[in-house]
Amino acid sequence: MDEHTGDRGAVMGPEPDPGELIVGRDAELARLFRAVDSVSADPVLMLVGDMGTGKSALLEHAVHRAEAGGARVLRAEGSESESSLAFSALHQLLRPVPAEVDALPGRQRAALQEALGEGAATPGPDLMLVGIAVLSLLSGLGDHHPVLVVLDDAQWLDRASLDALSFVARRLEGEPVTMLIGARGGDHLPGFDRHVPMLTLGSLDKAAADHLLDLQPKSPTGHTRSRILDQAGGNPLALLELASTASAQDTAAGLPSAGPLRLTDHLERIFAARLNSLPASTTRVLLLLAAMDSPDSAIAVSAGLPRAEDAAWLPAEQAGLVRRTGRDVRFRHPLVRSAVYHAASLAARREAHLALAEMLRDEPDRRAWHLAAACPHPDAAASAELERTAGRARRRGGHAAAAQALQRAAELAPQREDSARLLVEAAAAAVFTGDIAWVEELVAAARARTDDATLLASAAVQAGRLAVLTVRHTVVFSRLADDAEQLAVSQPAAGLDLVAGAAVVRFYSGEDTQRHRIQDVLRRLPEKASHAGLRTWVRAVSDPFDDRAQLIRLLPQLATDAEARPERLTAVGIMAWLLDETPQAVRAFDEAFDRWELQGALPEGLGGAVAWAYLERGRWDQAREACARTIAVGRAAGLDHAVACAATVDATVLAFQGDASSARARAEDALVLIDPLESRSVFVYARRALGAAAVAEGAYETAYGELRMVFTVDGAPVHYHASYPALADLAAAAVRCGRREEAVAIVERSASALADNASPRLRALISRARGLLADPDDAEPHFRAALADPVLEYWPFERAQTLLDLAEWLRRRRRIAEARAPLTQALEIFRRLGARPWIERARAESRAAGLDVTDAAPDALAELSPQQQQIIRLAARGLTNREIGEKLFLSPRTVSSHLYRSFPKLGITARSQLRDLIEGALVTAGHQE
Known part of the structure; x- marks a missing residue:
């Protein structure tokens, strides 16, 4: 692999010789060595610190350590300009292993190649499948030798690559793969923040700073030394560069004056001063390199920059501005690049970007950004180029890159209406990043540029679509309802879209006053035949027990109308689930997924209904698969509420399967992510899961305590939909811990509230609860009633x-x-x-x-973990390890490991025995209607 130079401040000399000493970082270096020596429990480690603290130097030493131990090293380095190119970092990381990419299974290979811009044009890759492909590739490399993945300057990696790599990072346990990440302190790194251990590089203490200066060829002394120590503030790069400057000047007068300048400004001035003595040819190639700012040597060569051996680079190397290693020429530090670029005149920078655009005609996306950088004023042609770049990025699933391109295109568009249109399109793309602040910024900018009612309505809908998935339910609901009210007359379709989003927020929050507001806004919207489906959605989501029978009568026609529209089928399934028509919900979801490979870019509103429906129907494997996808996507997008929703379903399945400790951990994770007063639905689901976990362990007092919180102090449901299914379990726990009288009051209050609108399922649960709570002589009719309706088999x-x-x-x-x-x-x-x-x-x-x-043979499955049970069931259906991995978001190695550990517990020695062992039990469960 190519040598990387990023943040080398702590190294004594200019070269990253692994034999060189790193001063003041012994503990940090030992921690990195433990990671690459595979003696650490953490397969992923993030090294964070300010510029110049030595992140890249430490990573370089870790790389040499790993290579000396026989590891395969794959590296990617972020850069500011590359951050706007979808999957550019992933392309850089995987460039050395094309044969391994080609050897991936067909679906994974196609998804990865499409993401990297190498496949056939498709509507877009399955982003979860891209993650699985990278995980499978790394795991496969690990069959031959350990693998070290190094991501340096990760704060500048493009968002699409970060999403894929964070997906992989959470699944490396048990793999011979270590991931080291270098990033600026204080920078947000989507997908990594909450789940990755961090090693923070602070300033060197005075002893270490003194020692570093002592080791320099001309160690500064006296007043000069004092000024260096004062201005550097313990930053290793600053210590080295200020010492070098003082040595060259042989006087303290050569140092930057003390004052309010930031340390980075001091250092940039030092580097910029070194440009003055360089030949014009060297200055020109340095500016081209700075303007391009690509860490990929292949791109640099294709852009027409001189090769590393060219004499033009020698003066820059002697001045300590660049480093030549093999075929590569790199700036010694990002601050050098910044100094070179900003020291040039505007005209020179424009000329450099135009030259690069001409050289990169075969790289249309890079070319478009260089043309944009060369534009001092609005330019329709450059704007159009960036719009085309955004289209290509969207097709590859690079939503952040598309939004960035459209935002810049809007800035360059000469006409205000075109600018507003591009900003709304940028907001639509940015929605899929989960960055609500960015979406709102784009929407606000669009509103400032146009009075067009249609565009403004579209902007409001885009902002609302993402806001629905955040945890700010009270604020978001008010804004959606207000916007819907304003658009009721001029843009009724957009107004109804916003009400539909408000209904989802109402479900999540469980706030009853929101139901009345929704009804008020809905009455103001004109009724049109084309809006019937969305109006039904609003009614079913915001109040499924208000005229439930009529809503159910509408479902078959809605399902027929949605046959060719998988996303509409999914909406029908969600409505059916809310109405306790779970069999119809599952049929709709099955048909939707048969027609539509989910792209995984963003969890849809009430997406947790899919997992709940599969759980209720007894298809627990599929419920957990749906949870895994939502959690992966939600974490990548930073959508904590979506993650929390899925975690509660997963916790419930785990509790039913008997893994009480894992169930509790999932449920408690969900509770940490939400405010219980803002997200009553998640609060109730989490308490139900915790109650089920306690029941699984026979802790009925604890179970009652958890389930009692699903209802208010006076016995009303905390959530208008999520609380009712807990009634029977509450009664069962109450009987076993002496709370019968209190439970009776709660059950009867709920029965009275539901009255004739209770579904057959809820009537059965209420009957079961009454049977449990009744005097023994009176219980039988209630139990019989709870089993009477054949539909309850579902x-x-x-x-x-x-x-x-x-x-x-x-x-x-x-x-x-x-x-x-x-x-x-x-x-x-x-x-x-x-x-x-x-x-x-x-x-x-x-x-x-x-x-x-x-004990029958299938009972042996009870000795397996829930995840092992999932794997066994899928293997029994004939799926390969890779296919199982794709479904469960695991690597083939992890699947193989689980199978290896499961076979002895099942009393079998071969995969071929699985089907005979559990046919009629597990396989039936997977296909039962």
Whole structure:
């Protein structure tokens, strides 16, 4: 790999010789060495610090350590200009391994090549599949030798690459891959901030700073030394460069004057002063290199810059401005690049950019940015070039790059209306980055440039689409409702879009006053046939129990109208789930996903409904797959609320499967991400998951405490939709910890509130709760009512719980023969689902009823972790390790490791035995309707 030079301030001399001493960083260097020697528990480590603190120097030493140990090193270095080019860092990282990219499975290879601009034109790559492709590639490289991934100046990596690499970083546990990241302190690094351990480089202490100066060829002394120490402030690069300047001048007068200048300004002046003595030919190539600012040597050569061996570079190297290593010429530090660029006149910079644009005709995106940089005034042609660049970026999934290009195109557009249009398009692209502040900035700029009602409405819709997914529910709801009200007459379609978003916020927040506001705004909007679907959405989301029967009658026609529109099918599925029509919801989701490979760019509003529907239907593997995708996308986009929503569903599945500790961790993570008064839905889901985890461990007092929080002090539901499904579990826990009377009041209050609008599912749950809470002589009719409707088979876990409750009641009434049938049914369902705690409870009850419950083969699955169960079920369906990895967002190596550990527990030795072992139990669960 090429040598990188970034932040080398702590190295004694100009060359990154691994034998050189690094002063004052012993602990940090030891920490990096532990990481590359694979003795660290953390596969990812971020090195953060200000400019000149020595990040690149430390990374360089870590690279040499890794290479000496036989590791394969892949590197990418961020740069300001490259940050606007989608997947440029990923392209740089993977350039040395084209054969490995070609060897990836077809779907992964196609997605990765499309992201890198090398594949056939498609609507855009699946961004999650891009991440899986990179993970598979790195894991495959690790089959032969350890792999070290080094990302330097990561604050300048393009957003699309960061999203893919942060996806990979969270899945490196157990892989022979280490990722080291160098980034500026204080800079936001999407996808990495909360989940990666950080090693912070501060200033050198006085002893270390003195020692570093002592080791210089001409160590400064006296007043000069004091001034250097004072001005450098412990920054290693500043110490070296100020000492070098003082040595060259042989006087303290050569140092920058003390004063308010930032340290970076001092250093830039030092570097800029060295330009004065250089030949004109050297100054010209330095400016070209500074204007291009690409760390990729192949790009530099294609841009027509002289090769590293050219004599034009020698004076710059002797002046300490550049470093030549092999085929590469690099600035010694980003501040050198900045000094070279800003020391040139505006005319010279414009000439450099035009020259580069001419040289880069085969690189249209880079060419467009250079043309833009050469424009001192609005320019329609340059604006159009950038608009085309944005189109290419969007097709490759580079939404941040597209938004940046469109924003700059708007600045260059001569006409205000064109500028406003481009800004709205930029906002639409920026929505997919999750950066709400950026979207709002773009929307505000568009509003300042136009009075066009259509554009303004579009701008409001774009801002609202992302705002819905943030945690600021109260503020966002007010803004969406206000904007919808203003647009009700002039732009009713846009107004209805905003109300639809407001309804989603109402669901998340659970605030009842918002329902009344939605109804008021909806009445002001004219009713049109074309708006029927969206109006139904608003009604179903904001109040699914208001005239539920009429809403259900509308679903079949909405599903028919949506047949060719997967995104509309998904909306129909969400509405069906809200109305407790889970079978119809799952059918809609299945059909939508058959027609539409999700792009994963942004979680849609109420996307958690997909996972909940699969969970309720008994398809727990698919529920967890949906959660994994939403969590991955939400984290990459910085959308904490989307992550929290998915985490609560995942926590619930884990609790049902018996992994109580993991369930608690997921639920508590979700609670940390939200304000319970702003996000009542997530609060309730998290408490339900924590209650289920406690039940799984037999801690019924704890379970009751968690589930009691799903209802207010006076027994009303905390959330108008999410609280009701907890009624039966609340009753079950109450009976076991002596809270029967309080639970009765809550159940009856909810039953009265729902009245005739309760779904068959909720009626069954209320009947089960009443059976549990009733006097023993009065319980049977309630249990029978809870099982009476055949449609309840579509909620298998809830049905099995009721069957078990009935069987326990029958056995305690000494009706043992009658208890055996429901016990057998319940045990079969629990086994099929992999609900380990309930399997054990049903087996114990079955033995007490005289049933032979010798462990069947599928029961061995209960000894596996939930993730291992998922992998086993998919392997039993014939999926390869790579295919399983794509579904579960794991590397093939991780899948293989889980299978290896699972086979002995299952009593098998070959993959071919899986299907026979669990056919009729696990496979049936995966396909049951």
